[in-house]
Amino acid sequence: MTLGEAAEELVRLGTDFHRRGWMLGTSGNLSTVMSREPLRVAITASSIDKGRMNPRQILEVDGNGKMLQGVEGRPSAETLLHLEVIRSTGAGAVMHTHSVWTTVLSDFHHGQGGFGIEGYEMLKGLEGIQTHEHREWIPVVENSQDMAALALKAHALLAEHPKTHGLLVRRHGMYTWGKDLATAARHVEILEFLMEAVGRRQMMEPT
Amino acid sequence: MTLGEAAEELVRLGTDFHRRGWMLGTSGNLSTVMSREPLRVAITASSIDKGRMNPRQILEVDGNGKMLQGVEGRPSAETLLHLEVIRSTGAGAVMHTHSVWTTVLSDFHHGQGGFGIEGYEMLKGLEGIQTHEHREWIPVVENSQDMAALALKAHALLAEHPKTHGLLVRRHGMYTWGKDLATAARHVEILEFLMEAVGRRQMMEPT
Amino acid sequence: MTLGEAAEELVRLGTDFHRRGWMLGTSGNLSTVMSREPLRVAITASSIDKGRMNPRQILEVDGNGKMLQGVEGRPSAETLLHLEVIRSTGAGAVMHTHSVWTTVLSDFHHGQGGFGIEGYEMLKGLEGIQTHEHREWIPVVENSQDMAALALKAHALLAEHPKTHGLLVRRHGMYTWGKDLATAARHVEILEFLMEAVGRRQMMEPT
Amino acid sequence: MTLGEAAEELVRLGTDFHRRGWMLGTSGNLSTVMSREPLRVAITASSIDKGRMNPRQILEVDGNGKMLQGVEGRPSAETLLHLEVIRSTGAGAVMHTHSVWTTVLSDFHHGQGGFGIEGYEMLKGLEGIQTHEHREWIPVVENSQDMAALALKAHALLAEHPKTHGLLVRRHGMYTWGKDLATAARHVEILEFLMEAVGRRQMMEPT
Numbered sequence: 001m002t003l004g005e006a007a008e009e010l011v012r013l014g015t016d017f018h019r020r021g022w023m024l025g026t027s028g029n030l031s032t033v034m035s036r037e038p039l040r041v042a043i044t045a046s047s048i049d050k051g052r053m054n055p056r057q058i059l060e061v062d063g064n065g066k067m068l069q070g071v072e073g074r075p076s077a078e079t080l081l082h083l084e085v086i087r088s089t090g091a092g093a094v095m096h097t098h099s100v101w102t103t104v105l106s107d108f109h110h111g112q113g114g115f116g117i118e119g120y121e122m123l124k125g126l127e128g129i130q131t132h133e134h135r136e137w138i139p140v141v142e143n144s145q146d147m148a149a150l151a152l153k154a155h156a157l158l159a160e161h162p163k164t165h166g167l168l169v170r171r172h173g174m175y176t177w178g179k180d181l182a183t184a185a186r187h188v189e190i191l192e193f194l195m196e197a198v199g200r201r202q203m204m205e206p207t
Numbered sequence: 208m209t210l211g212e213a214a215e216e217l218v219r220l221g222t223d224f225h226r227r228g229w230m231l232g233t234s235g236n237l238s239t240v241m242s243r244e245p246l247r248v249a250i251t252a253s254s255i256d257k258g259r260m261n262p263r264q265i266l267e268v269d270g271n272g273k274m275l276q277g278v279e280g281r282p283s284a285e286t287l288l289h290l291e292v293i294r295s296t297g298a299g300a301v302m303h304t305h306s307v308w309t310t311v312l313s314d315f316h317h318g319q320g321g322f323g324i325e326g327y328e329m330l331k332g333l334e335g336i337q338t339h340e341h342r343e344w345i346p347v348v349e350n351s352q353d354m355a356a357l358a359l360k361a362h363a364l365l366a367e368h369p370k371t372h373g374l375l376v377r378r379h380g381m382y383t384w385g386k387d388l389a390t391a392a393r394h395v396e397i398l399e400f401l402m403e404a405v406g407r408r409q410m411m412e413p414t
Numbered sequence: 415m416t417l418g419e420a421a422e423e424l425v426r427l428g429t430d431f432h433r434r435g436w437m438l439g440t441s442g443n444l445s446t447v448m449s450r451e452p453l454r455v456a457i458t459a460s461s462i463d464k465g466r467m468n469p470r471q472i473l474e475v476d477g478n479g480k481m482l483q484g485v486e487g488r489p490s491a492e493t494l495l496h497l498e499v500i501r502s503t504g505a506g507a508v509m510h511t512h513s514v515w516t517t518v519l520s521d522f523h524h525g526q527g528g529f530g531i532e533g534y535e536m537l538k539g540l541e542g543i544q545t546h547e548h549r550e551w552i553p554v555v556e557n558s559q560d561m562a563a564l565a566l567k568a569h570a571l572l573a574e575h576p577k578t579h580g581l582l583v584r585r586h587g588m589y590t591w592g593k594d595l596a597t598a599a600r601h602v603e604i605l606e607f608l609m610e611a612v613g614r615r616q617m618m619e620p621t
Numbered sequence: 622m623t624l625g626e627a628a629e630e631l632v633r634l635g636t637d638f639h640r641r642g643w644m645l646g647t648s649g650n651l652s653t654v655m656s657r658e659p660l661r662v663a664i665t666a667s668s669i670d671k672g673r674m675n676p677r678q679i680l681e682v683d684g685n686g687k688m689l690q691g692v693e694g695r696p697s698a699e700t701l702l703h704l705e706v707i708r709s710t711g712a713g714a715v716m717h718t719h720s721v722w723t724t725v726l727s728d729f730h731h732g733q734g735g736f737g738i739e740g741y742e743m744l745k746g747l748e749g750i751q752t753h754e755h756r757e758w759i760p761v762v763e764n765s766q767d768m769a770a771l772a773l774k775a776h777a778l779l780a781e782h783p784k785t786h787g788l789l790v791r792r793h794g795m796y797t798w799g800k801d802l803a804t805a806a807r808h809v810e811i812l813e814f815l816m817e818a819v820g821r822r823q824m825m826e827p828t
Contacts, residue, residue, distance in 0.1 A: 025746035025811045049807060098743060103818045108825055121350055121379035122305060125232035131352045132378065143742055145752045171753065172742035186256060190232045197310045203410055203824055204315055328557055328586035329512060332439035338559045339585065393463060397439045404517045410617055411522055535764055535793035536719060539646035545766045546792065600670060604646045611724045617824055618729055 001034050003069055006042035007058035009181050017097055018050040022192065026050065027098040028173065031082040032181050033091075039063035043082060045073025077147045081175065084151040088158040091177035093184035098173035101195040106140050106168040108202075114139040114168075117194050125190035126165045127183055136194075137161055140168045166191050208241050210276055213249035214265035216388050224304055225257040229399065233257065234305040235380065238289045239388050240298075246270035250289060252280025284354045288382065291358040295365040298384035300391035305380035308402040313347050313375040315409075321346040321375075324401050332397035333372045334390055343401075344368055347375045373398050415448050417483055420456035421472035423595050431511055432464040436606065440464065441512040442587065445496045446595050447505070453477035457496060459487025491561045495589065498565040502572040505591035507598035512587035515609040520554050520582035522616070528553040528582075531608050539604035540579045541597055550608075551575055554582045580605050622655050624690055627663035628679035630802050638718055639671035643813065647671065648719040649794065652703040653802050654712075660684035664703060666694025698768045702796065705772040709779040712798035714805035719794035722816040727761050727789035729823075735760040735789075738815050746811035747786045748804055757815075758782055761789045787812050 010030045017023040017030075028050060031043035045057045059070030065079040082094045109115040117123065118135040126136065139157050144150045150169070157167060165187055166176035176191055178184035217237045224230040224237075235257060238250035252264045266277030272286040289301045316322040324330065325342040333343065346364050351357045357376070364374060372394055373383035383398055385391035424444045431437040431444075442464060445457035459471045473484030479493040496508045523529040531537065532549040540550065553571045558564045564583070571581060579601055580590035590605055592598035631651045638644040638651075649671060652664035666678045680691030686700040703715045730736040738744065739756040747757065760778050765771045771790070778788060786808055787797035797812055799805035 021814075024814045025743065025807050027743055027746060049803070051810075098814075100814065100817050100821060103741065103743070104822045104825060107822060119350070119378050120310065121376070122232065122234055122310070125234060132350050133352075143740070143753050145754075169742070171740050182256065186232050189258075193228075193231045193305075193307065196307050199821070199825070200307060200406070201311045201314060204311060204406070204413065206413055206825065206827055326557070326585050327517065328583070329439065329441055329517070332441060339557050340559075389463070393439050396465075400435075400438045400512075400514065403514050407514060407613070408518045408521060411518060411613070411620065413620055533764070533792050534724065535790070536646065536648055536724070539648060546764050547766075596670065600646050603672075607642075607645045607719075607721065610721050614721060614820070615725045615728060618725060618820070618827065620827055 001032070001042075003034065003042055003058065003060050004055070006032050006034060007055035010042060010044060010058050011053045011055050013095075013181070013185055014044060014050050014053045017095075017188065018053075020192075022097040022099045022188065023050040024098070029076050029078050029082065029096045030094070031079075031086075032093040032184075033086060034060065039083075039086070040068070041079075041082065041086065043075060043079055045070065046076035048073060077145075080147045080151045081154060084154050085158070085175060085177050088155055089162075089177055090179075091184065092179050093181040094175065094177045095184045095188050096173060096175050097188055097192075099192055099195070101192065101199050102168055102174040103171055105138075105195055105199055106170045106172065106174075109138075110140050110142070110170045112140075115198075117198055120194060120197065122190055122193055122197075125186060127178060127187070128163070137164060138166060138168060138191075139164060140170055143170045143172045208239070208249075210241065210249055210265065210267050211262065213239050213241060214262035217249060217251060217265050218260045218262050220302075220388070220392055221251060221257050221260045224302075224395065225260075229304040229306045229395065230257040231305070236283050236285050236289065236303045237301070238286075238293075239300040239391075240293060241267065246290075246293070247275070248286075248289065248293065250282060250286055252277065253283035255280060284352075287354045287358045288361060291361050292365070292382060292384050295362055296369075296384055297386075298391065299386050300388040301382065301384045302391050302395050303380060303382050304395055304399075306399055306402070308399065308406050309375055309381040310378055312402055312406055313377045313379065313381075316345075317347050317349070317377045319347075322405075324405060327401060327404065329397055329400055329404075332393060334385060334394070335370070344371060345373060345375060345398075346371065347377055350377045350379045415446070415456075417448065417456055417472065417474050418469070420446050420448060421469035424456060424458060424472050425467045425469050427509075427595070427599055428458060428464050428467045431509075431602065432467075436511040436513045436602065437464040438512070443490050443492050443496065443510045444508070445493075445500075446507040446598075447500060448474065453497075453500070454482070455493075455496065455500065457489060457493055459484065460490035462487060491559075494561045494565045495568060498568050499572070499589060499591050502569055503576075503591055504593075505598065506593050507595040508589065508591045509598050509602050510587060510589050511602055511606075513606055513609070515606065515613050516582055516588040517585055519609055519613055520584045520586065520588075523552075524554050524556070524584045526554075529612075531612055534608060534611065536604055536607055536611075539600060541592060541601070542577070551578060552580060552582060552605075553578060554584055557584045557586045622653070622663075624655065624663055624679065624681050625676070627653050627655060628676035631663060631665060631679050632674045632676050634716075634802070634806055635665060635671050635674045638716075638809065639674075643718040643720045643809065644671040645719070650697050650699050650703065650717045651715070652700075652707075653714040653805075654707060655681065660704075660707070661689070662700075662703065662707065664696060664700055666691065667697035669694060698766075701768045701772045702775060705775050706779070706796060706798050709776055710783075710798055711800075712805065713800050714802040715796065715798045716805050716809050717794060717796050718809055718813075720813055720816070722813065722820050723789055723795040724792055726816055726820055727791045727793065727795075730759075731761050731763070731791045733761075736819075738819055741815060741818065743811055743814055743818075746807060748799060748808070749784070758785060759787060759789060759812075760785060761791055764791045764793045 056071035263278035
């Protein structure tokens with residue numbers, strides 16, 4: 001995959017996610033692996049408006065997050081977290097979104113370190129899940145501006161929960177991933193659906 | 208109706224339902240009867256992304272769910288449930304959608320085996336209903352990955368409630384149907400509206 | 415205004431209102447006065463799918479609701495209510511929509527015969543309102559399939575509340591109107607906004 | 622910036638905000654500074670339908686709100702508030718929107734004179750905010766039709782809270798601003814997101 005091909009796909013996804021309210025303002029980042037050996041990743045530049053993205057804002061970075069190619073902007077500090085997820089899970093693409101429901105649920109469930117989503121048919125949209133009789137544990141970590149520290153926390157969490165498909169950062173948003181861009185993008189849709197269902201179910205019988 | 212004609216209509220509906228949040232990810236299936244004697248049904252292939260459907264993903268199956276024609280993919284296991292609904296109700300089209308509101312309400316009302324929707328003018332959008340003074344019973348069945356067992360349950364339910372226009376599978380979604388594609392698609396709109404109204408009404412005065 | 419001109423505008427509005435969830439399925443009707451002496455009204459045909467409207471489905475009726483011109487369908491029984499509103503208020507256009515929020519609020523407040531919307535700046539979008547220091551009383555009437563009876567009730571209500579800009583029919587929807595099509599359509603937007611605001615405000619502190 | 626350039630941008634933003642439900646009916650106004658010395662501001666004309674805006678409805682006013690150029694309509698009374706914000710904050714653009722969530726929260730928190738939004742990553746989308754460990758105080762002022770009085774209140778508030786990025790008028794809507802149009806428009810998106818998140822979080826555990 002060339003940087004041009006990656007850029008076209010990431011701009012298409014970013015524009016769509018912005019329209020759906022999952023990457024408003026300058027929030028969120030998307031990345032995809034271009035090659036493994038050596039590791040080369042295409043990622044959205046820092047602080048760009050997701051409603052007006054263009055391919056020049058997609059950058060190529062190496063395994064340390066150093067920029068190798070790109071016309072506009074610089075890599076986001078969150079690049080470190082994308083690289084950590086790629087290394088820990090073997091993912092081919094990582095999506096970091098900020099939706100209202102993930103923000104609200106990350107805060108509501110933070111005290112318990114996360115929450116389970118269980119018994120929903122939609123769980124089968126997550127790679128490797130064959131039945132609704134599955135409990136997906138969604139870890140929630142405290143937010144931090146220290147990305148190296150957050151990457152370490154993510155590393156520990158992914159070692160502890162190697163089968164998880166996503167994690168939330170408190171009052172911040174979601175990270176999810178997949179073997180390729182299409183899978184990672186589907187995971188965003190699936191998890192956003194499940195968060196909204198879990199959130200509204202909770203509102204139906206407030207505790 | 209040829210497979211090509213059916214495919215065009217099912218792709219149009221699937222794309223619209225995806226946009227409206229009723230068939231996110233790979234969820235849901237749509238089918239329509241092409242002929243009765245012998246029974247030939249056009250149905251969406253298993254596990255396709257409803258946001259990027261194309262006509263090659265619409266397959267022709269016989270009355271046992273065996274694939275007769277099709278370019279991409281294989282029939283979903285849920286084909287059995289579509290065929291059961293077609294046989295039990297005489298429907299010309301079956302729509303299986305997964306929305307947030309049907310998911311939430313199927314869980315909320317599961318303990319009572321279903322719930323009634325009564326007194327709403329919008330009920331008149333359901334085929335054969337002439338007045339709002341109607342009580343539509345929406346049965347809810349427990350979810351299962353055993354589609355033959357689920358088809359049997361649906362068979363029993365439809366024998367018990369022959370006038371029902373839809374049923375919910377717990378934490379899974381809705382099945383509705385109609386004499387033709389336009390009627391079945393209208394039933395999706397009508398029932399989704401009613402579910403949202405019933406759900407929000409409940410939230411206004413939580414029990 | 416010719417029937418052709420009226421049809422173009424009503425189809426445009428109906429299609430937009432369907433997209434926004436205010437006239438799903440076959441619900442709702444829109445009308446506009448073509449001439450006063452004698453009274454000639456353009457109105458949507460009965461039971462048409464608002465997501466797929468075309469100009470042939472707009473009919474011309476006289477002051478008794480008798481069809482004078484039209485290609486497809488017949489006048490809705492609700493034509494009587496449109497004519498009553500036109501006569502009682504002098505309106506040039508009448509919009510009958512079915513949204514989730516009007517449906518939920520019509521049920522929630524039915525016991526009190528209506529509800530007040532007070533102190534909202536958005537009220538100034540209603541014709542003749544110059545300040546937010548206004549209390550708009552929204553009457554709610556019980557639903558009925560007897561349109562002559564419902565028209566009589568509306569007549570009495572509009573005599574009692576001559577300055578009201580809209581009324582709700584329980585578990586059914588809203589009627590609003592204006593001196594012309596643009597004003598009536600704006601009233602739909604304004605009242606839908608206010609209903610959602612009032613509904614969500616209620617949910618914030620459930621009684 | 623010429624009036625023509627400003628008009629193009631304001632029409633584009635107004636049309637987008639209408640579509641997203643933030644400037645329904647005739648509600649809201651948008652403005653941008655064309656020059657500082659002397660002060661020249663482009664602003665939307667009073668009482669125009671935001672769903673059908675055109676560039677002729679954008680007017681040029683001087684520092685007293687007197688109209689200097691424009692084809693259609695006259696300056697809104699709220700021009701005074703725009704000018705006050707421009708002078709107090711040095712903003713290059715001011716956005717006044719009316720959304721459901723800002724309306725609901727302005728009413729809910731009015732008794733406390735405002736409310737804090739704290740600990741959300743999305744706060745970093747506000748100019749000058751580098752960390753989620755920030756408490757943004759959103760002042761709420763009582764609504765009034767006396768724009769000179771409201772401008773005085775805004776003046777006092779902005780002197781007291783010089784770092785605030787927006788303020789709410791009770792049951793009315795939001796004012797936000799930025800150094801240029803793109804920043805002010807981003808602030809609308811960011812604050813709307815935060816209001817919805819805060820509102821839904823409150824609904825999850827009603828007080």
